[in-house]
Amino acid sequence: MRNLNQDTITQAVIARFAGTPDPRLKEIMTSLVQHLHAFAREVKLTESEWLAGIDFLTATGQKCDDKRQEFILLSDTLGLSMLTVAMNNNKPAGCTEATVFGPFFLEGAPRFNLGDDVAGGARGEPCLVHGTIKALDGTPVPNALINVWQADAEGNYDVQYAHLAKPQARGILNADENGNFHFKTILAEAYPIPTDGPVGAMLKATSNHPWRPAHLHFMIDAPGYEKLITHVFREEDPYLESDVVFGVRSSLVADWKKNPDGTYDLDYDFVLNPVKQTAKV
Structure with a gap:
């Protein structure tokens, strides 16, 4: 797993989930990784943009309570x-x-x-x-x-x-x-x-x-x-x-x-x- 680059990391991550016992979970995780990585490549996602995305998701979770989702x-x-x-x-x-x-x-x-x-x-x-x-x-x-x-x-x-x-x-x-x-x-x-x-x-x-x-x-x-x-x-x-x-x-x-x-x-x-x-x- 050493020396992974932007061209090889996707398949390495997919391989990490290859032993998932639940076949449906394996299918979902494999497709999720493929599409997330493809999205990042397509828009040429920057590190600052990804951090902004994480902040957005964090704030979304913090806004949830028993009365609001x-x-x-x-x-x-x-x-x-x-x-x-x-x-x-x-x-x-x-x-x-x-x-x-x-x-x-x-x-x-x-x-x-x-x-x-x-x-x-x-x-x-x-x-x-x-x-x-x-x-x-x-x-x-x-x-x-x-x-x-x-x-x-x-x-x-x-x-x-x-x-x-x-x-x-x-x-x-x-x-x-x-x-x-x-x-x-x-x-x-x-x-x-x-x-x-x-x-x-x-x-x-x-x-x-x-x-x-x-x-x-x-x-x-x-x-x-x-x-x-x-x-x-x-x-x-x-x-x-x-x-x-x-x-x-x-x-x-x-x-x-x-x-x-x-x-x-x-x-x-x-x-x-x-x-x-x-x-x-």
Whole structure:
């Protein structure tokens, strides 16, 4: 291993991982080394630039805590999250499309009954959300578990407020035996992702805006079906064509109708993909 140079070091590093017991880990590490080294050669990476990159990654990690995941934000803004989602959610036509998870999901959200108000005092215009969870053949999926969460009218999620005593604008409920669900919440509004960390600095340095179009998060679980993680976006939002995390899909854009009394109404049905059955030997 002596006297390695820029032309021979890549194969030497790959050889170091040749004995990796897990074949998938070996494949990933080998490809990672190849592409990282190729990137450094392609851009003629300087030592000062590499140190700046290390500082950026260090700052990204330091910005993470139990309420914020800056690495997810970085992955989202580089399009890597959505690429991974797209590769791993190649569903049949007619199924609801998946999109990014986002950095502000919270385990242990409060439980609600159908018809309850999940906003919990969050600021925003009142909105009724309802629909049906179905299978591909149109039959209802009974009692599906639904997680919902969203930002408030100020563009903040509850976890971004230090003073809140309990969660807001998020909750867990079950569809009924006919797959129907309905709950009260607030109108989704466009908002900027947090820009007070290294990801925000990256967006500024590259002249990219931090805005996400208005949306409501859903995560839906039902036995016999693939978990669905998705959003429902508001039609005519100005950022639908330039979502900072590349998460918009046309099939996920819906009309949030304004009622005469000033409240809003969202009617959206979800179609789940059945879990693939493995053949018994």
